[in-house]
Amino acid sequence: MSVPYGSIPETSAEWRDHLAEPGIEGITAHFVGNDGNQLLLIELEPAKFEPVLIAKPGTGISSADALRQQGLAVVLGSGFVAELRGLEPVGLLQVQGETLNPVQGYGYTRILGINDQGIGVVHRDRYQRDLFHSALQAGPGIIEKGKLDISEADLRRPKYFRSFMAVCANRWVAGVSLAPTHLRTLGQTLTAFFEAANWQCDDVVNLAGDRQAVLLVATGDEAFVYHGDPETYKASLFGFRSQSE
Numbered sequence: 001m002s003v004p005y006g007s008i009p010e011t012s013a014e015w016r017d018h019l020a021e022p023g024i025e026g027i028t029a030h031f032v033g034n035d036g037n038q039l040l041l042i043e044l045e046p047a048k049f050e051p052v053l054i055a056k057p058g059t060g061i062s063s064a065d066a067l068r069q070q071g072l073a074v075v076l077g078s079g080f081v082a083e084l085r086g087l088e089p090v091g092l093l094q095v096q097g098e099t100l101n102p103v104q105g106y107g108y109t110r111i112l113g114i115n116d117q118g119i120g121v122v123h124r125d126r127y128q129r130d131l132f133h134s135a136l137q138a139g140p141g142i143i144e145k146g147k148l149d150i151s152e153a154d155l156r157r158p159k160y161f162r163s164f165m166a167v168c169a170n171r172w173v174a175g176v177s178l179a180p181t182h183l184r185t186l187g188q189t190l191t192a193f194f195e196a197a198n199w200q201c202d203d204v205v206n207l208a209g210d211r212q213a214v215l216l217v218a219t220g221d222e223a224f225v226y227h228g229d230p231e232t233y234k235a236s237l238f239g240f241r242s243q244s245e
Contacts, residue, residue, distance in 0.1 A: 003161055003211055005227040018225045024073050033189045037181050042074055042174045042217055049240040051114045053134040055095045060087040060233030063214050068222050072241050075216040076163055076174040078208050078234035079136045087235045091137025103127055108139035110205045119167050121203040136236050142187040143204035150184040162186055163213035169200035176215035176227050
């Protein structure tokens with residue numbers, strides 16, 4: 001019912017306080033929902049950041065190492081959660097035009113990809129290799145075409161920590177749940193927030209559940225705030241790098 005969270009290096013300040021002023025231009029943190037279903041959303045301005053897919057199938061890479069080694073401002077993980085700490089891809093993994101693992105015809109239904117226009121989402125049945133230079137298979141889709149896409153049957157399943165990616169008209173949003181939640185409840189919270197904030201967010205894709213969910217936000221030179229284990233190795237991670245890098 002809990003995961004690691006805090007800041008590196010450790011300070012006496014509450015970890016949330018570091019997010020009030022992340023220290024990187026173009027990033028804004030939002031805490032959404034109530035205490036039992038609170039989400040942390042990291043809003044990024046597309047003009048100031050570029051999305052990056054980090055892939056280390058077989059060997060893996062931790063989110064902390066990815067942030068430090070690749071100069072990332074935000075790291076979100078992870079993909080391919082078939083078993084605890086599994087390091088092999090489950091479904092599509094494509095990096096800079098090279099297909100490391102093919103599309104799987106069952107299971108995860110969304111393809112989350114990066115191209116010259118930014119970030120896109122398509123159903124796996126509509127995926128074509130030239131749509132994205134880098135992509136991974138993920139899911140389920142929490143919101144599709146602006147509408148909640150999780151049925152009430154989800155409420156009979158266990159609650160988990162979640163990490164997710166939202167693709168919006170004028171912003172990108174990396175998110176994590178701060179307490180275990182159902183995907184449907186998460187989706188309802190997001191749709192209500194998006195409507196109130198007048199954000200046009202057509203797609204939200206689940207990236208991980210349980211202890212695989214992690215979100216890191218850089219607050220300085222090798223300093224960061226984290227929710228989820230920053231040292232656990234992942235087969236893939238989604239990140240954002242400042243355009244000036």
